[in-house]
Amino acid sequence: MLSIENLHVTVAEKAIIRGLSLNLPAGEVHAIMGPNGAGKSTLSYTLAGRDGYEVTEGSAVLDGVDLLSLNASERAAEGIFLSFQYPLEIPGVPALTFVRAALNAQRKSKGEPEISAPDFLKRAREVAGSLKMDFEMLRRGLNVGFSGGEKKRMEIFQMAMLQPRLAILDETDSGLDIDALRIVAEGVNALRAADRAMLVITHYQRLLDYIRPDRVHVLAGGKIVASGGPELALELEREGYDRYSKAAA
Amino acid sequence: MAAVKETVRTVEGLGEGYAHGFVTDIEQEFAPVGLTADTVRYISAKKNEPEWMLEWRLAAFERWLAMDEPDWAKLNFPKIDYQAARYYAAPKTDGPKSLDEVDPELLAMYEKLGIPVREQAVLAGVEGAPKYAVDAVFDSVSVVTTFKAELAKEGVIFCPISEALRDHPELVRKYLGTVVPVTDNYFACLNSAVFSDGSFVYVPPGVRCPMELSTYFRINASETGQFERTLIVCDKGAYVSYLEGCTAPMRDVNQLHAAVVELVLMDDAEIKYSTVQNWYPGDKDGKGGIYNFVTKRADCRGDRSKVSWTQVETGSAITWKYPSCVLRGDGSSGEFYSIAITNNFQQADTGTKMIHLGANTKSRIISKGISAGHSSNTYRGLVSAHAKALGARNFTQCDSLLIGKDCAAHTVPYIEAKNAQSTFEHEATTTRLSDDQLFYVMQRGLSQEEAVQLLVNGFVKDVLQQLPMEFAVEAQKLVAVSLEGSVG
Numbered sequence: 254m255l256s257i258e259n260l261h262v263t264v265a266e267k268a269i270i271r272g273l274s275l276n277l278p279a280g281e282v283h284a285i286m287g288p289n290g291a292g293k294s295t296l297s298y299t300l301a302g303r304d305g306y307e308v309t310e311g312s313a314v315l316d317g318v319d320l321l322s323l324n325a326s327e328r329a330a331e332g333i334f335l336s337f338q339y340p341l342e343i344p345g346v347p348a349l350t351f352v353r354a355a356l357n358a359q360r361k362s363k364g365e366p367e368i369s370a371p372d373f374l375k376r377a378r379e380v381a382g383s384l385k386m387d388f389e390m391l392r393r394g395l396n397v398g399f400s401g402g403e404k405k406r407m408e409i410f411q412m413a414m415l416q417p418r419l420a421i422l423d424e425t426d427s428g429l430d431i432d433a434l435r436i437v438a439e440g441v442n443a444l445r446a447a448d449r450a451m452l453v454i455t456h457y458q459r460l461l462d463y464i465r466p467d468r469v470h471v472l473a474g475g476k477i478v479a480s481g482g483p484e485l486a487l488e489l490e491r492e493g494y495d496r497y498s499k500a501a502a
Numbered sequence: 503m504a505a506v507k508e509t510v511r512t513v514e515g516l517g518e519g520y521a522h523g524f525v526t527d528i529e530q531e532f533a534p535v536g537l538t539a540d541t542v543r544y545i546s547a548k549k550n551e552p553e554w555m556l557e558w559r560l561a562a563f564e565r566w567l568a569m570d571e572p573d574w575a576k577l578n579f580p581k582i583d584y585q586a587a588r589y590y591a592a593p594k595t596d597g598p599k600s601l602d603e604v605d606p607e608l609l610a611m612y613e614k615l616g617i618p619v620r621e622q623a624v625l626a627g628v629e630g631a632p633k634y635a636v637d638a639v640f641d642s643v644s645v646v647t648t649f650k651a652e653l654a655k656e657g658v659i660f661c662p663i664s665e666a667l668r669d670h671p672e673l674v675r676k677y678l679g680t681v682v683p684v685t686d687n688y689f690a691c692l693n694s695a696v697f698s699d700g701s702f703v704y705v706p707p708g709v710r711c712p713m714e715l716s717t718y719f720r721i722n723a724s725e726t727g728q729f730e731r732t733l734i735v736c737d738k739g740a741y742v743s744y745l746e747g748c749t750a751p752m753r754d755v756n757q758l759h760a761a762v763v764e765l766v767l768m769d770d771a772e773i774k775y776s777t778v779q780n781w782y783p784g785d786k787d788g789k790g791g792i793y794n795f796v797t798k799r800a801d802c803r804g805d806r807s808k809v810s811w812t813q814v815e816t817g818s819a820i821t822w823k824y825p826s827c828v829l830r831g832d833g834s835s836g837e838f839y840s841i842a843i844t845n846n847f848q849q850a851d852t853g854t855k856m857i858h859l860g861a862n863t864k865s866r867i868i869s870k871g872i873s874a875g876h877s878s879n880t881y882r883g884l885v886s887a888h889a890k891a892l893g894a895r896n897f898t899q900c901d902s903l904l905i906g907k908d909c910a911a912h913t914v915p916y917i918e919a920k921n922a923q924s925t926f927e928h929e930a931t932t933t934r935l936s937d938d939q940l941f942y943v944m945q946r947g948l949s950q951e952e953a954v955q956l957l958v959n960g961f962v963k964d965v966l967q968q969l970p971m972e973f974a975v976e977a978q979k980l981v982a983v984s985l986e987g988s989v990g
Contacts, residue, residue, distance in 0.1 A: 303941050329947035341942040345960030354956060355946035362947070394960065411946065 254279040254450040255419055260311035262292075262299050262475075269295040271475035272311070277419075280447040284461055285454045286486060287472035288494040293454045294338060296472070297423040300452075301335040302328045315419060329355075330362035332418030336408040336425050343395040348407060349377060351395045352414050359415065380413045384440050401428025409440040420444065420451045426460035438463030458490035473497040520782055521983070523752030526611040526722050530641070533590035535725070539563055542695050545590050545642075549664045549698070552671055562684045562694035569688045575822055575851040576880045576912055579756075579793065587758060589696045591641040591723035608645055611720070634714035634745075635660055639730060641723050642698035649713065658711050658742075659704040663731055666702035673704055677735050681764035681801040681828070689760040689795040689822075693729045697762065700730035705740035707768075714743050714970055719761075721750035721781070721792070727758035734764070736771035738804065743774040745973055748817070750782045754790040756819060761796045769804030769831065774812070776969050777825075778977055781817035788847025788876075791819025798825035802834035802860075810837035811854065812968045814977045816984040819848060824882065826855035829863035829891075836865045839968040841977075843984045844877030844909070853883035853914075858894035858924070863887075867898040870962045873909035874985060880912040887924035894924040902932040903961050905954070905985070955982045 255277040262270035269292045277283050287293050299306045300313060302325035313320045318331055343351060357367045381388050384406055396404050405425055412420055422441065426434055441451070441464050453464055461469070461483065469485040470477045471494070478497045479485065533544050542563050546556040571582070593605055635649035637660065644662030653660050659670060666674050684694045701717040721728045736742055750757065759781065765773050775798075784791025794817075800809040811825040827836025838854035856865035865885065873879040879902065887894040902911035913930050935957060943953035958981060959966070966974050966981075 301941075301945050303945075304937065324950075325941060325944040326947050326949050326953075329945055333945075335945050337942065337945075341936075341939050343939065343943070343957065343960055345963035346956055351943075351946070351956070354948060354952070355943075358949070358952060359947035415946070 254316060255452075256312075256314045258312045260299070260313060261309045262295055263307050263309055264295060264305060268309075269475055270299065273472070273476045275470065275477060277450045277452060279450055281467040282445065282451040282453060282464065283468045283470060284466035284486060285452060285470050285472050286456070286458075286489055288498050289456070291472045292475045293456075293472055294423055297335055297421045297452075297454055300328075300421060301325060301333060326358070327362070330359045334412050334415055334417035334420045336405075336412060336420065336422045338424040338427065340396050340404040340408055342397045342399075344397050346395050347393060348391040348395045348410070352377070352411055355411070356415060376414065380410055383443065384410055384413070385436055386410060402430060402433040405429055405437055406433065406440075409437050413440060413444060416444075418449055420449065422451065422453045424455060425453070426455055426457065434460065435463060458486045461486045471497050520752055522749035522780065523782055525751040526607055528605055528607045528722070529594045530591050530723055531594055532588050532723065532726070535588055536585045537587075537589055537696070541589050545696055545698055548590065548592070549667065551664075551667055554675065555667055558679070558684075559695050562691055563696075565685050566688070566691040566695055569685070569691055571688050575882070576878065576914075577820055577822060577849050577851050579820055579849075582758060582793065584692075586725070588723070588726040589729065590698055591726040592643040592698075593640060593645065608640060634716055637662060637701045637715075637717040639699050639701075639717060639719045641721060641726060641728060644699045644701075653712070656709050656712055657706040658709060659702065660715055661702055663700045663702040663733060664698075666733075670702070670704070673735070674702065674733065677733055677764070677766050679764075681766060681799050682762050682797050687797060690762050690797040693731060693760050693762045693797070697729045697731035700732040700761070701734075702732075703734040703742060703744065705736050705742045705771075707738040707740060709737075709740050711740070711742040714745060716745040716747065719746070719748040721757060721759065724753055725755065725757070727760065729759075730761045732761070732763040733766075734773060734775070735766045736768065736773050736807075738768045739770040740768075741772045743776070743970060745776045745778070745970065747778045747780070749780050750792055752782050752785070752790065754785070756790060757792050759792050759794045759796070759818075761798075763796070763798040763825075765800035765809060767800065767802045767804055767807035767809055767831075767834070770806050771804055772808040773800065774810050774970075775800070775825075776973060777811075777813040777815075778973060778980065779813065779815045779817055779821075780980060783817045783848050784819040784846065786846045786875075788819070791848070792817065793820045794818035794823065795820075796823040798823065799828065800826070800836065801828045802831050802836065802863075804834070805831040805860070806833045807831050808835050810839070810968070812839040812965065813841070813852075814965075814969070814980065815840070815842040815850060815852060816980050818850070821848075821850040821852050823852045824854055826857065827865060828857045828859065829865065829894075830859045831863075832860040833862045834860055835863065837968075838865075838867045838869070839965040840869045841872070841962045841965045841981065842870070842879055842881075843872045843981065844874070844879045845984060846875040846877060848875075848877045850878070851880040851882055853881045855884040856886070856896055858885075858887040858891035858896070860891060862893040863891055864894070865896045867896070867900070868964055869898075869900045870965055871900070871902045871911055872905065872958060872961070872985070873902070873911050874905035876908045878910045878912070880914060882914045884916040884918070885926055886916075886918040887921060887926075889920045892921055892923045894919075894921075896924075896926045898926070898928045900928075900930040901961070902930075903958070904932065904934045954985060958982075958985055
């Protein structure tokens, strides 16, 4: 599904990702763990196509499509979804309006007709129910005045509505209490599918108790320095990132 | 910043995006170039006005000669040569008449503008749309007014002001200039001398006007100013909702538009006045466009009367406009909802005045300014409570949104309380359309242009909601067109 080869990324003329390679097959969930400043968020922004994240070398290909030649909205239409570490507030635009606009924009780029209002509302109600969200929240300005946990839940709501092929979850556990974490993780697990891949970026092992990854990669100094099974996350929890940070430096 | 740079580029393409920039080729007659007492006499004669009206105009002209153009607004423009313009242009017919006699060129133009000048026409695409009556003003004259007969059944008078001067002189004489006195300001005084047409509305006591009234102003002739005058009188317990729209051809010479609007409200009367202002804004280098100097004021003479101004300002090279409310009656209330968008080299200095004179008067101001390109957008407002305005309340919210890095937003609120029992609240924010927000929206699949539209529509939503529903849709589109390419 996703294949990253020897990726180099600079931000404001500073090299952040330096030779990162990663293979994420369809149906799998991979975790990326690493110390602060390792380049975790840079990786997620680069994959999603944010301006200012300049790829100087390497490639990123999703099912044969060269992602690096597409802009952010084109990548979204290709099925890339980024759950933001800090979701933005959009005053005056209700979540329902926002998600419907997004869904229709993606459909339009694929030449599909717009979703009908009753179908959309029905699906929104189902998804909101499964995430134990108050439906009224979806009628308010997107994320405006929401708590950190509510914003994260709203990200997962959007993901479930948009049904991406590749989901990138950037520090989705930050700001969540244990109950919210469980609900969000259940929401993510419900979206695991044979034709979908997920990249879970996290600093702590805690989230991985709920979302079991198939593989764990350690990102340090801008590249993958170790890969292993779920047990690698437990080892990191015990021993910290020191060893890898030093190795990367 | 790349996204914003692109936005700015898109905004630069805006000049070509003005959809109403065409010229209608029609035989017209003009007043000679220049402005003298004879010009005033010419206009008055063209309108077959009563003698007192001519005297009123000439007195205004005398006063105007002694006045100076105001320079306190945050606007920069070369000195206007008032002798270089024409003050009257009209299609070669004598005022409004039945539709069959109207030049087909004109009818075609209104069709092109989407303005229903035929009574059977309803707003395109809106099923079961309510009827609304239209007065269509072309340069200096009204060419057609619809639904007059149906309105007359309710006792509502809706006609060109030139016609009202002939058919209802006592009403016009009683109210004209009583809200905006002749010498109120330089531009109002000029208007008093040379105004040519506009709408007159009278709603009798207890009558709820059965349909929306609207006037569409169109400047067509070159080197000609438009000076319209609108007077709306809402008697005791009456209600009317009125909408004004305006467009002009694209020309590279600036044209002057100096209008006066007066609203009079008796006890328990209510007026909703909405404006969708889409004068030609000039091209991307700031060449051409309308100079828009307008005085609008409502006088809430009666107790518990209620007025609300809603404006969507997207056009004009220069906007100088402060729709105001004089809250004279006890318990009267005034509202001002505004969206002002400037792009390229447009300049807007706009806002409102809420003058609280009566006890327990209330006012509310919601202003949303959006600046893009190299434009400058100023909110200027006054809220004042006089000694007798005990219990006066005001809430003001002024939000500015900046798109790109070469534009400017300014907020100049004046607040005066002359008694200790008034409550004024003022909130203001200035935000820049952020790359973070744009990226967030685009990551969900919207194009850059769609993302900007979504963010801007969210920003102006509180005001759009105040417009009559059919016009809210139109205004939303207009907002999108005005900022087309401002990102993207």
